[in-house]
Amino acid sequence: MATTLITGGTVVSATGRGAADVLIDGERIVALLEPGSTVLGANLTETVDRVIDATGKYVIPGGIDAHTHMSMPFGGTTAADTFETGTRAAAWGGTTTIIDFAVQKFGERVQDSLQTWHDMAAGECAIDYSFHQIIGDVNDESLRAMHELPGEGISSFKLFMAYPGVFYSDDAQILRAMQTGADTGLLTMMHAENGPAIDVLVGQLLAQGKTDPYYHGIARAWELEEEATHRAIMLAKLTGAPLYVVHVSAKQAVAQLAAARDRGQNVFGETCPQYLYLSLEDQLGAPGFEGAKWVCSTPLRSKHDHHQDEAWQALRTNDLQMVSTDHCPFCMKGQKDMGIGDFSKIPNGIGSVEHRMDLMYQGVVDGKISLERWVEITATTPARMFGLYGRKGVLAPGADADVVIYDPKGHTSIGVDATHHMNMDHSAWEGYEIDGHVDTVLSRGKVVVDDNTYLGRKGDGRFVRRDPCQYLI
Numbered sequence: 001m002a003t004t005l006i007t008g009g010t011v012v013s014a015t016g017r018g019a020a021d022v023l024i025d026g027e028r029i030v031a032l033l034e035p036g037s038t039v040l041g042a043n044l045t046e047t048v049d050r051v052i053d054a055t056g057k058y059v060i061p062g063g064i065d066a067h068t069h070m071s072m073p074f075g076g077t078t079a080a081d082t083f084e085t086g087t088r089a090a091a092w093g094g095t096t097t098i099i100d101f102a103v104q105k106f107g108e109r110v111q112d113s114l115q116t117w118h119d120m121a122a123g124e125c126a127i128d129y130s131f132h133q134i135i136g137d138v139n140d141e142s143l144r145a146m147h148e149l150p151g152e153g154i155s156s157f158k159l160f161m162a163y164p165g166v167f168y169s170d171d172a173q174i175l176r177a178m179q180t181g182a183d184t185g186l187l188t189m190m191h192a193e194n195g196p197a198i199d200v201l202v203g204q205l206l207a208q209g210k211t212d213p214y215y216h217g218i219a220r221a222w223e224l225e226e227e228a229t230h231r232a233i234m235l236a237k238l239t240g241a242p243l244y245v246v247h248v249s250a251k252q253a254v255a256q257l258a259a260a261r262d263r264g265q266n267v268f269g270e271t272c273p274q275y276l277y278l279s280l281e282d283q284l285g286a287p288g289f290e291g292a293k294w295v296c297s298t299p300l301r302s303k304h305d306h307h308q309d310e311a312w313q314a315l316r317t318n319d320l321q322m323v324s325t326d327h328c329p330f331c332m333k334g335q336k337d338m339g340i341g342d343f344s345k346i347p348n349g350i351g352s353v354e355h356r357m358d359l360m361y362q363g364v365v366d367g368k369i370s371l372e373r374w375v376e377i378t379a380t381t382p383a384r385m386f387g388l389y390g391r392k393g394v395l396a397p398g399a400d401a402d403v404v405i406y407d408p409k410g411h412t413s414i415g416v417d418a419t420h421h422m423n424m425d426h427s428a429w430e431g432y433e434i435d436g437h438v439d440t441v442l443s444r445g446k447v448v449v450d451d452n453t454y455l456g457r458k459g460d461g462r463f464v465r466r467d468p469c470q471y472l473i
């Protein structure tokens with residue numbers, strides 16, 4: 001196997017930074033060395049097969065995006081990125097592992113749905129991948145099937161308090177599934193919005209002729225996110241199940257998570273770049289049908305209520321633990337435009353898998369989070385949360401050589417024509433300028449992106465079996 005030495009860089013971890021050279025043998029990191037280390041009198045740079053000069057740059061663990069939906073069926077269409085195009089775009093942006101979702105539909109066997117997603121991803125991915133299991137039909141059979149998931153390398157499952165008639169679970173189903181989660185050691189992930197109440201508001205708004213994308217955000221009021229978050233926390237407390245709330249956007253929901261954590265409960269929350277940067281007024285409320293680009297659930301929140309600032313603050317204080325994208329891209333033409341004249345028919349989702357590392361690095365530049373916290377919320381905590389730590393999320397001997405060399409003096413322009421490699425006809429981040437640049441990306445020792453050139457290959461990414469959550473109190 002080929003040996004690689006990354007020299008001259010500043011290695012950044014969740015807990016600190018320092019000058020170090022990273023020695024890679026084949027697919028694994030074998031050592032972090034003092035710069036210029038010698039072995040038996042010989043300079044290592046002369047004995048390894050390949051030297052990568054990272055002088056003046058940050059060397060960080062590859063990003064882990066723990067919330068993506070490649071080829072996800074939703075609202076009569078399918079997310080525009082496949083596992084091939086989506087993982088390629090992820091690699092471009094310095095993400096070397098995704099955790100996607102296998103979707104058990106109503107009436108379907110859990111194991112059949114998992115197999116469907118394995119079949120969809122196998123041989124297609126440029127980087128490593130895993131799955132969470134969506135339980136869309138909680139019943140005796142699916143609860144039994146959950147017991148088999150740890151043996152399949154799946155350590156988390158997701159429920160929906162939203163989307164009645166599609167993925168929705170009622171409180172009785174949630175209680176039973178959480179009990180099973182507690183029994184089996186599976187982490188319960190929750191889409192926390194009160195779906196039945198939202199559907200009433202949607203119907204009333206449409207009846208009043210309020211059909212623009214903006215009203216998607218009005219129907220999905222923050223009160224219904226806070227209420228559902230609180231309910232999920234209480235059901236989790238009762239059952240002893242650890243709880244991870246996905247795509248938290250309302251500051252009131254953050255406060256519920258913080259209060260539960262202050263009580264010592266194993267409750268965690270993720271947010272997404274869109275909830276840190278974008279708003280109900282500026283994006284969802286864009287003129288005409290433009291706002292459809294930013295229709296996602298939970299929705300973008302009002303800038304007047306400072307939800308965005310509160311989310312950054314929660315990332316600093318660890319009231320929110322990590323940032324995923326909820327990458328679920330739909331094109332405007334032929335997909336989002338299904339909802340012209342009826343916002344409820346706009347497929348929900350934003351594409352960001354390519355930009356998460358950059359957008360969060362901009363938070364470092366802007367003084368919102370530290371350099372170490374950037375690594376923690378994008379790589380290290382996702383690894384710990386979802387049972388990958390040691391192999392992923394850290395640069396240490398024995399870990400997979402998933403490495404990103406990031407140039408703080410570089411620059412990245414985001415947009416469809418500029419840097420975008422996602423399978424979309426628009427960018428939710430058009431015009432964003434990042435004061436940094438993903439220079440080189442290694443996936444298990446193989447260079448997949450270097451100097452604005454893609455060197456990856458579909459099928460090189462492997463399914464990764466996951467251990468139980470490593471983040472419990």
Ligand SMILES: [Zn+2]
Nearest residue numbers: 067069326328
């Ligand atoms: Zn999602």
